[in-house]
Amino acid sequence: MSPTAGLGLKPQHYDDALAADAEGLWFEVHPENYMAAGGPRLRRLEAIRETRPLSLHGVGLSLAADADPDLGHLLALKALADRFEPFVMSEHLAWSAWRGVHQPDLLPFPRTRAALDRIAANIGRTQDVLGRTILVENPSLYLPLTGHELDETDFLVALTRRTGCGLLVDVNNVFVSASNLGYAAETYLDALPAEAIGEIHLAGHGVDANEARSGSSLLIDTHGAPVAEPVWALYRRLIDRVGPRPTLIERDDNIPAFDVLMAERDRAHGLLQRTLMGTGACASPQSRPEPVGDDARG
């Protein structure tokens, strides 16, 4: 199956999702929202899974903590994976759990060699328990931390080499982080090896609401707006270089009607089809053909 475009599934869209007839459409959910003993939410997901491929995109494993992944959480993930047979599972290069507290956010850390050892071990442990490889997503960054020993791209590539994990490239996160920390999004994306990329995320961002007060010019990865045009441009540049990859439209706030999200999804789908057909008319100069259909990780 050639890579197609999917949509983040929201509870208010279950009926629309069941009725949707778009070719190649798949859905992605946060497994944490389905870690329940029973109930209608699980049943609805089961009904959707009967007709559509599913991706489980975790936000709570806390891979970048200086601690083993929580075994209870890992087993809950495994139970959902066994039940829903997702075509891909992913997590973030970030931490959220520490000393018994779970912060519902994706927090940063200094990318040291010691951190690389710890996170590689955590990914290895996760993949051992799940019995499969996962994709790891680049985070959005808001703080100019010092003390990094590796660039984020080098860090991610090292993780793929050490653990066999793949990468989930969130193009919006690249755009947001590059803007906030002052580097070139294109350079970042170009440093990611095509063969490691198993999925792409597209989402919208906003401007820091505290800007007026604090003088902050930060962009925030809100998932609360349509995908911005510069992010679409980066996406085209990326798939022109690496070939089509399963691509997700994410929306978690200010959620519009299903059809509005499907229009964005269809745009990504069209770009994937165009890339697949090798008619990338707007390919960037440095783009080079890559073997297509390299979605074995999915």
Place this chain on the structure above:
Amino acid sequence: MTPVGELGTFQDAFAAALAERTAAPIAGWLPEGETDPAGLAVYRNTIAKGCIDALAANFPTVASLVGDDWFGAAAALFARGNPPKSAALLAYGAGFPDWLARFPPADDLPYLPAMARMDGMWTTALFAPEGRPLAAEAFALEPQALAAARPRLHPSLAFAWFDSGLPGLWLAAREPQPGEMELAEDPQGVLIVRPHEAVTARLLDRAGHAFLAAAETDATLGEAITAAAEADPAADLPALFAALIADGVFVGLDPGDPA
């Protein structure tokens, strides 16, 4: 304290920076002169929003009664003292009803903790294990066999008794278009269960509550009916029992010991 490496040392500092609302604990990881980075507030705000959204989802009646601003402020304060312990936020806020009862700004909303408690019961029922309710035919037994049988209750069942009409107030507030709401003086109970796809909730009278309280402690049907009759000698016991069957409260019936 567990020994930690340099990553853990950073996490301790970052957690302190979040909690203490100052960048001082992470100063060693910031560029020189960067004492109040705007990014730290972004993380703090995102965490607060995650907690507030989860509490609003789990306590929707409370949120609708007090409005977004009041709820957001209260939920943010609760979350600072009671952060989530799990990445799965479906059960977050178990301590919220009791916390509201001790929250001074809620003093003139004395009904609020009970609203939160019933919201919590409803949310728990929503994610409880599946159970298949027994049909009425399952109870077509000889009277003696029926009285000796022990009912098994639906895993999603929750019920409670209140000293006033708080359950009626809660049910009225959950209506899509809540009308005039009044707090009745008379004590009331509430029954919440998810027999099939949807969670249902209704008022429970004194006899019904006594029946379920007995059944929950592994009583026989005969003992539970007796408890109901003692709680309210005027109760219509056959109607009470039929209503509970129709609610889908029972998922099993274990034969009693032969008398």
